[in-house]
Amino acid sequence: SLADNQLELFSHGIVYSKLLQQQWLNLRPLAAHLGSSENSSSDSNLHRFFFARSPQFLNNFRKLLKDHPRKAKCPTLIKHHTNSCVLNDNALFRINGPGTVLTTDFLVEPYRALEHFYNMQRESKIWWMRLSSDPSRFSILPCPLPEDLDSKMYQAIDITSKYGEAGEVVVEKLSLVKMEDNEDFILPDSRTGERVIPTVIRSTIELETATFALLLDGCDHRRETQSLLLNRILAPYQCGIACLDGESSLSEDLRDLCLHLTNVISQSGLRLCKESGFELTKESSQRPSEYLSESDMLGVPYTLMLSNQTLKNGLLQLRSRDTMIAETIHISDVPDYLLNIFRKD
Amino acid sequence: ASRANREHYASSSIKIFRKMKPKVNKPKTPENLETPAEYAENLVKVQMISRNLHAQLFPECPRSTSEQQIASAKLYQKELRRHGVDFESSASVPDVHLKLPPLKGRDIEEHFLNIAKEQVEPYEKLLLPLVKCEKLPRRPKRWEFFAGWTAYDPVDGEPSPVDHPLEKGLIFDVEVCVNEGPTPVLATAVSSERWYSWVSPKLTKHRPKLINMEPLDIDTDSERPHYRSDELIPLGTEGPGLVVGHNVSYDRARLKEQYLIEDTGYRFLDTMSLHMCVSGVTSYQRAMLKSKKEPAPEDLGWLDKSSLNSLVEVHRLYCGGEPLSKEPRNIFVEGTLEQVRQHFQSLVNYCASDVEATHRVLQALYPLYAERFPHPASLAGMLEMGSAYLPVNSNWERYIRESQLTYEDLNIEAKHHLGRRAEEACSLLLDEQYRKNLWLWDEDWSVQELKLKQPPKQKPLPTVEQPDSGSTAEQRRLQAKFQYLYDQRSLLPARRPLLPGYPLWYRKLCQKPPKNSQNDDEVLENEQESWSPGPTEISTGMQIAPKLLSLCWEGYPLHYEREQGWGFLVPFRSEGAGNERLPIEQLLERCAVPEYARQQASKRESEFALDMLSDQLEQVLSKKDHKKKLSQKQQRLEAQYQGSGVWCNKVLDDCCFFLKLPHKNGPSFRVGNPLSRDFLNKFSENILSSGDPSCHAAARVIEIARMMSYWRNNRDRITGQMVVWLDPEQLPPDVAPIRAYGAICPQVVACGTLTRRAMEPTWMTASNSRPDRLGSELRSMVQAPPGYKLVGADVDSQELWIASVLGDAYACGEHGATPLGWMTLSGSKSNGSDMHSITAKAVGISRDHAKVINYARIYGAGQQFAETLLRQFNPTFSASEAKAKAMKMFSITKGKREYRLREEFHDELDDRAYSSYEASRLAIQRNRTIGEVFHRPIWQGGTESAMFNRLEDIATQSQPQTPFLGGRLSRALEADSDPTQEQRFLPTRINWVVQSGAVDFLHLMLVSMRWLMGPHVRFCLSFHDELRYLVKEEVAYKAALAMHITNLMTRSYCVSRIGLKDLPMSVAFFSSVEVDTVLRKECTMDCKTPSNPHGLGIGYGIKPGQSLSIAEAIDNAGGNDVSKWPWIRQ
Helix, strand or coil: CHHHCEECCCHHHHHHHHHHHHHHHHCCCCCEEEEEECCCHHHHHCCCCHHHHCHHHHHHHHHHHHHCHHHCCECEEEEEEEEECCCCCCCCCEECCCEEEEEEEEEECHHHHHHHHHHHHHHHHHHHHHHCCCHHHEEEEECCCCCCCCCCCEEEEEEEEECHHHCEEEEEEEEEEECCCCCCCCEEECCCCCEECCEEEEEEEEHHHHHHHHHHHHHCCCCCCCCCCCCCCCCCCCEEEEEECCCCCCCHHHHHHHHHHHHHHHHHCCCEECCCCCEECCCCCCCHHHHHHHHHHHCCCEEEEECHHHHHHCEEEEEECCCCCEEEEEHHHCCHHHHHHHHCC | CCCCCHHHHHCCCCCCCCCCCCCCCCCCCHHHHHCCCCCEECCCCCEECCHHHHHHHCCCCCCCCCHHHHHHHHHHHHHHHHCCCCHHHCCCCCCCCCECCCCCCCCHHHHHHHHHHHHHHHHHHHHHHHHHCCCCCCCCCCCCCCCEEEEECCCCCCEEEECCCCCCEEEEEEEECHHHCCCEEEEEEECCCCEEEEECHHHHCCCCCCCCCCCCCCCCCCCCCCEEHHHCECCCCCCCEEEEECCHHHHHCCEHHHHCCCCCCEEEEEHHHHHHHHHCCCHHHHHHHHCCCCCCHHHHHHHCCCCCCCHHHHHHHHHCCCCCCCCCHHHHHHCCHHHHHHCHHHHHHHHHHHHHHHHHHHHHHHHHHHHHCCCHHHHHHHHHHCCCCEEEEHHHHHHHHHHHHHHHHHHHHHHHHHHHHHHHHHHHHHHHHHHHCCCCCCCCCCCCCCCCCCCCCCCCCCCCCCCCCCCCHHHHHHHHHCHHHHHHHHHCCCCCCCCCCCCHHHHCCCCCCCCCCCCCCHHHHHHHHHCCCCCCCCCCCCCHHHHHCCEEECCEEEEEECCCEEEEEEECCCCCCCCCCCCHHHHHHHHCCCCCCCCCCCHHHHHHHHHHHHHHHHHHHHHHCCCCCCCHHHHHHHHHCCCCCEEEEEEECCCEEEEECCCCCCCCCCECCCCCHHHHHHCCCCCEEECCCCCHHHHHHHHHHHHHHHHHHHHHHHHCCCEEECCHHHCCCCCCCCCCEEEECCCCECCCCCCCCCECCCCCCCCCCCCCCCCCCHHHHCECCCCEEEEEEECCCHHHHHHHHHHHHHHCCCCCCCHHHHHHHHCCCCCCCCHHHHHHHHHCCCHHHHHHHHHHHHCCCCHHHHHHHHHHHCCCCCHHHHHHHHHHHHHHHCCEEEECECHHHCCCCCCCCECHHHHHHHHHHCCCCHHHHECCCEEECCCCHHHHHHHHHHHCCCCCECCCCCCECCCCCCCCCCHHHCCCCHHHHHHHHHHHHHHHHHHHHHHHHHHHHHHHEEEEEEECCEEEEEEEHHHHHHHHHHHHHHHHHHHHHHHHHCCCCCCEHHHHCCCCEEEECECCCCCCCCCCECCECCHHHHHHCCCCCEEECHHHHHHHCCCCEHHHCHHHHC
16 A cells, blocks of 8 residues: 555656656746755744744845845745755655655735735645646645634644545645734735735645656546656656557658657657657557556647658547547647647646 | 403413413513513414414404304314324414504504505506507607707707606617617607607617726626626616506616616506416417417407517507508518618607507507506506515625636536536447347448459559658658658548547547648648547437436336437346347346335425426426316336336337327327436436446436526526626715626516516526535525625415415415314425325325425316326326325315205205216206206315315306405406306416415515515515515614514415405514525525535635524514614604
């Protein structure tokens, strides 16, 4: 069972997690990005609102004022990430070794804090839903406050991802803290210019946990096939090339054509799957259906399928992992059509 | 002799009060021992109001009991026992001490007459001169094009600017340029002295001085309009004033001072409401009026006594003459401000001619109204109903935003699921697996090929330049080698087929990809931005959606037929003939044993049915007036089939039946979308579910569709509410500091239906907040400003009480002496002695279902309708089962019909009760109609027989009147012209007695509250049996107590009017009065909905309100001596 094992990401998983981090940066792009910060591992022992009194938080705030003066107004956003030893309380799995925590701090006008808090919840949830293959998996769970905390000053929710009976895992935590009177934290209100002590809404995502959560999401789909339904933007491999030939081996021309397309796609910036070559002939060890189901299991969203016919008229098949059928396109559509497909979620 | 003495009671065999009550549930505090005994009960052991209250409310009728009453009480008790009513063991409630202000008059009836007179007097003073004014002042020849109000001299038409009209009694009409938003562009008014016109600064382009305003804390969403009160028409703040108009609430919503927190004392008289009172129609009659067909002979009687509601039609009905011209109106509806400017004179003239027409209507109509509704409380109530006021704040905008966003989010989620299912379904194309799919077999699976054109014979193909041909020599070599393939691009068809290789049904769900173009056209950029691959166009409204979700009804796969709409497939052959398209083998595999699981319908359905009951009944009742017959054949086939599908005599491929899904409006309607609101609410998931166990998306999509439907159906009305935001200087000092204060004047038609119930499309039909209805927290977004409270209550089972007390009074002259009366007054849900539990037990259905059917019956629905409801709730009941249950229920409740001979036949026949079968046989033998031989039949032997007898008695009179205020039935339904029409519209008229009685009740409550609280309450809103006021915090508890007393006095008045001089304790006070800051059904409701997931408490920081019983209200209001309240003492 998953719960007993410590999980570790291998090469593809690491690629995936890097892509996920990039997506995180793309969300709320106006934030001041402070890069990597020093970790303060002691945090994890204290409750989730403690950060607001940590020296690290004060440091980040000063950095905002110094390095991003134009963004130093209310409301504003700060992003940073830390490497920390995550003591994971997620029921579903435990991560091996230190992880990366992605943090977004939203500094908002105190009188609109609740509204911002709810908007942020919704925005975050939708983000997860879009990355996933089953959006209904995600839900927002309010976290009960410790007795001694006032709900006017503190609020917290978790965004969880649920896997049927296997349980659920927290993918993002949102915590709201109303800052106390503190001369160190003052920002001008972007609308009125009034000086306000902002309320902080912090979002934290444990990158490795989130990666596992989304990879698991890709397998848990109850389809008959064993496809890995990764979001096409995040898929470590975006497309593959396969070449069908009824003969015992590929003709020179067809092999050249495959190489040519490999060049074209690699140059376009798309991530091409070259795992198992492209040769599907009588002599090669693979049969087309096996080849495709392996691609599906690797989560490759599209495969270009070439045949001898392609050498005559340039028509080839664009086979989709999700529909399992293929569309006919022309060689001159490559790579623009593919780039269009991967442009946007 | 006004006070009963103790000896008098002691002589009777029934104890009417005791010094100390033996009941344990009454707290025995020392205080109680000292006070004189207050407890009282009547002859059937119903607890009556405390002695001090009785003495104050019925001073002229001390309690007494005659020997004869005691004797009849024995009979009543016997009858109660026969119906399983255990009248000995009901719990009592604590007595109540109150010092009420003295009655204004000798008794409670005079009291209400006097206070209502007092309240309408200032308005009648303004109204009557207008009614009596034979000739209005002469209309000016030329209208001033000047912003604001202009007065015209009645003699020479000389214009002079004024702040607002000088007189307080006005006939008024506003015009709006629809394309420019809902604010007024011009208006005209006439008093008995002179004409006025008002022109918007928007029209004259006169800029009002710009007030430098702080930005409001409403996210200035540019999409949402933001209305300020200086765009509206001022009338001044010094009331009382009276404005007459046709559908005047529309005009009222455009008056500036109506949005202020303080009531200015202006009231609005709606000629459309007057028309509804005098000549209102049923929905059937409305359809007849609209229809262009030749009217049926039986409809000729009423057609000339009514009309549709528009000013043109109403004017034609009451005034005749030349029809009004409505043509200039088109400029307001379709035109621009510039066009209004161009036609200014003629448009103001048009507006003024509507004012004149309204005046002529008023002249003819008001005397009719005054004659038919003689009690001043009717007018007072109407004026009050027309002054509804809903305060809101920045949460209103937030609510709309959150609802809209949540809606979009859910929409995305549902679309995503459907899209995934569509993608997955594509793989059925491989090896034509779709032929075996129970849902998708009849979709269009054809695919298109991408083909190259023939190359030109002589010319070589043009070379397609490639942007970069690679960095290494090898790459460049390959590029050159395959250049010939790229060149063939010119052979591609000019219009590229979409997704060649994909089935047609799927292609219909996809967008065409943007063209790859080298030039950086901005439009193309946008197009590229918005395009994404896959079935992006899919939605739950599409025909493909239920199929993709593999939905089943009672286990059978859904299927769509163009003519019949959605239905399902039931196989009747055990093997296929081999030539069918339909996958019969798979169908048989799934549905080999057509066995129906017995599953009770869920609670949600009965709730929904109760919500829908009034609409549905209106339809059923009108239809009854106009009967239709079911074919015998259809009935027979329906009897064989045990489920709830509708037989439509359709066979597919000679191997299965196609049965329609049941539609809420009846079997002749087709279900257009099984994921729509009407459908989803009606049926629980265990009847409609996915047939594919791996498809957990189906349940979620159904759930989402259910959540979204409320917002989808209501958002236009909700977002279209005209909120006027006030400036801080327009607010009282304690309200001014909040970041935004706005108000809505809901456009209530004070009497909008035949039964004179008020109508309003958004607030009065607003759903209660429910966790699965997005946006249903609507009502709680009406929020009192700081320093104010919303005080109000629901009248507990108002209509049921009205109906039952009519029966009690008529049959026995004693509260609770009929079984229905007793159950209504003393029955309780907890020990199963209320009417719903008793019916449920007797028939063997759930209490919730019994409740719906009970109401339906009391509102006039027949046995047939009860049968339909029973089958709707329990789709597994067979027709005969449902029929038997409905029959049983009717004989227990309504009883049996009994015919009595007319006197002239006493010689030939026994004078005894005859059944309807006997009666019709005897009549036929004598070649007479049943009515010639027998009296009108009466109901006998059921718990509700007395009530029905009384209702029918009233309803069949030639001039039926409401029991409380003596208001007459609409002329369109009175049968006085033709006695043979007695039975026509009878169910509608029975329903009218109860509903219109409830409207009287409401009007009386409004009058009583105004009397008790004077100007200290502002009427907010009332829907049916619910009443809410906006009051200052410091008088909120007094207002709560006043509400309780209002209930006491109104009920006392009502029972007094029907001859009962006492009132049961159980109905004397509201079970609770809510003192709250927001409008919600119960003050503890958190109104969690998908758009308000955290509830009002956490999400909006709104605390629960208080719910006060009479005892708590007395405590909080500072004692039980109401006569000492400062404004009452004066």
